[in-house]
Amino acid sequence: MSDKQLIRGAVHHFPVATNDYHTDIEQFRDGGLLIEAGKIAATGEYQALRVLHPDASVTDYRDCLILPGFIDTHLHFPQTEIIAKYGEQLLTWLDNYTFPAEQQFSDEDYATKMADVFLTECLKNGTTTGMVYTSVHKASAEALFRAASERNMLTIAGKVCMDRHCPDWLQDTAATAQADSAALIDAWHGKGRNYYALTPRFAPTSTPAQMAALGELAQQYDDVFIQTHLSENHDEIAWVNTLYPDCEDYLAVYEKYHMVRKRAVFGHCIHLSDSEWQRMGAQGAIAAFCPTSNLFLGSGLFDMAKANQFNVPVTLATDVGGGTSFSMLKTLGEAYKICQLKQYKLSALEGLYKLTQGAAVSLGLSDKIGNFNTGSDADFVVLNPRFDTLTSLRVDDPTSAEDALFALTMLGDDRATVATWVAGKPVYQKQECSDALA
Numbered sequence: 532m533s534d535k536q537l538i539r540g541a542v543h544h545f546p547v548a549t550n551d552y553h554t555d556i557e558q559f560r561d562g563g564l565l566i567e568a569g570k571i572a573a574t575g576e577y578q579a580l581r582v583l584h585p586d587a588s589v590t591d592y593r594d595c596l597i598l599p600g601f602i603d604t605h606l607h608f609p610q611t612e613i614i615a616k617y618g619e620q621l622l623t624w625l626d627n628y629t630f631p632a633e634q635q636f637s638d639e640d641y642a643t644k645m646a647d648v649f650l651t652e653c654l655k656n657g658t659t660t661g662m663v664y665t666s667v668h669k670a671s672a673e674a675l676f677r678a679a680s681e682r683n684m685l686t687i688a689g690k691v692c693m694d695r696h697c698p699d700w701l702q703d704t705a706a707t708a709q710a711d712s713a714a715l716i717d718a719w720h721g722k723g724r725n726y727y728a729l730t731p732r733f734a735p736t737s738t739p740a741q742m743a744a745l746g747e748l749a750q751q752y753d754d755v756f757i758q759t760h761l762s763e764n765h766d767e768i769a770w771v772n773t774l775y776p777d778c779e780d781y782l783a784v785y786e787k788y789h790m791v792r793k794r795a796v797f798g799h800c801i802h803l804s805d806s807e808w809q810r811m812g813a814q815g816a817i818a819a820f821c822p823t824s825n826l827f828l829g830s831g832l833f834d835m836a837k838a839n840q841f842n843v844p845v846t847l848a849t850d851v852g853g854g855t856s857f858s859m860l861k862t863l864g865e866a867y868k869i870c871q872l873k874q875y876k877l878s879a880l881e882g883l884y885k886l887t888q889g890a891a892v893s894l895g896l897s898d899k900i901g902n903f904n905t906g907s908d909a910d911f912v913v914l915n916p917r918f919d920t921l922t923s924l925r926v927d928d929p930t931s932a933e934d935a936l937f938a939l940t941m942l943g944d945d946r947a948t949v950a951t952w953v954a955g956k957p958v959y960q961k962q963e964c965s966d967a968l969a
């Protein structure tokens with residue numbers, strides 16, 4: 532029996548790195564993905580693929596959109612249960628809600644249970660790859676990597692490091708942060724579909740000694756990812772200036788410790804100076820735009836035009852639980868509204884690129900994820916553009932990525948997800964679709 536599978540639907544993806552989204556999108560309205568051994572073997576018109584591969588088993592998602600799995604480049608696994616906590620901006624939100632919640636992840640059983648909840652939420656929303664902060668506890672990173680491996684999801688994650696300005700019971704030290712991070716890199720980085728990210732939480736919660744210890748690791752392991760927070764909130768920025776008086780600005784702290792480089796993703800980047808933007812661009816660092824979080828925590832409005840001016844790659848991210856949804860569709864919808872306020876027109880196609888191939892290119896992973904090129908892993912999401920009353924009333928073409936996707940970003944969420952596939956296997960499916968997948 533053949534293990535070839537043919538998936539039928541309206542297939543849309545960006546095969547190349549681009550900023551010409553209308554020209555470089557590849558679209559097959561009645562399209563197909565041929566999958567073999569968990570990878571894309573061919574992408575094209577359904578009928579043509581069917582003729583060439585009559586032995587393939589067919590899964591029919593006609594009139595649904597088939598898109599590469601979404602890539603969420605900044606979210607916090609131990610904050611799943613504190614989404615939507617009232618009334619605070621960043622620093623008091625951390626003290627009042629975040630740190631107490633993260634303490635629970637010292638319990639390995641709890642972390643394992645929550646890893647399952649977290650990844651299920653991601654998959655329900657079509658997110659097949661996350662770049663994830665765990666808690667300070669090494670066991671929480673292990674729990675997440677184990678759970679992601681069970682689902683065969685390509686995952687980037689790192690143990691948070693913090694040795695000051697948070698409760699004693701949530702602190703590591705410079706030495707343990709270095710040793711635990713190194714052990715996690717050795718155990719998980721490049722193993723299966725897992726990758727490690729060095730994760731100093733942000734400059735205020737790491738002493739210079741801890742930053743130096745992590746900076747050594749950044750130099751020693753130059754292919755690991757790095758993730759942290761940068762320039763999110765005015766009080767935070769003023770605090771960093773007092774804590775690191777020898778650094779000319781916030782970015783300079785991370786520069787001093789060798790953390791500004793390719794594969795380094797800086798969450799938020801809302802209040803950067805032109806000099807900081809320019810240096811980010813010159814050093815190949817990435818900005819993660821987290822719109823629902825930035826609005827929820829009252830942090831400010833991200834400036835996409837500035838990022839473009841200084842050639843800083845921008846990815847999109849939920850920032851759960853500062854962010855208020857696991858849905859990358861909703862995230863894109865809120866990004867659109869913030870861009871409106873900043874006089875930047877964020878098209879649905881630019882948004883789709885940023886959720887898929889753009890993020891993969893920025894992270895150096897586009898040989899594996901973000902597209903339907905031959906040889907890429909078969910990670911994809913199937914969306915129903917007519918999933919409810921309001922979307923069913925629309926008269927535009929449901930198989931057009933531009934029309935249907937824009938409506939989905941304004942009106943959609945996980946209810947639009949028909950199925951999510953990872954490495955050629957269905958890992959989430961709506962109840963009513965189980966027949967199609969049986």
Ligand code: GUN
Pocket residue numbers: 607621625629732733760763824850853
């Ligand atoms: N800055 C430092 N830690 C955090 C966090 O957990 N969430 C957000 N949004 N900002 C941070």
Ligand code: ZN
Pocket residue numbers: 605606607760798850853
């Ligand atoms: Zn964050």
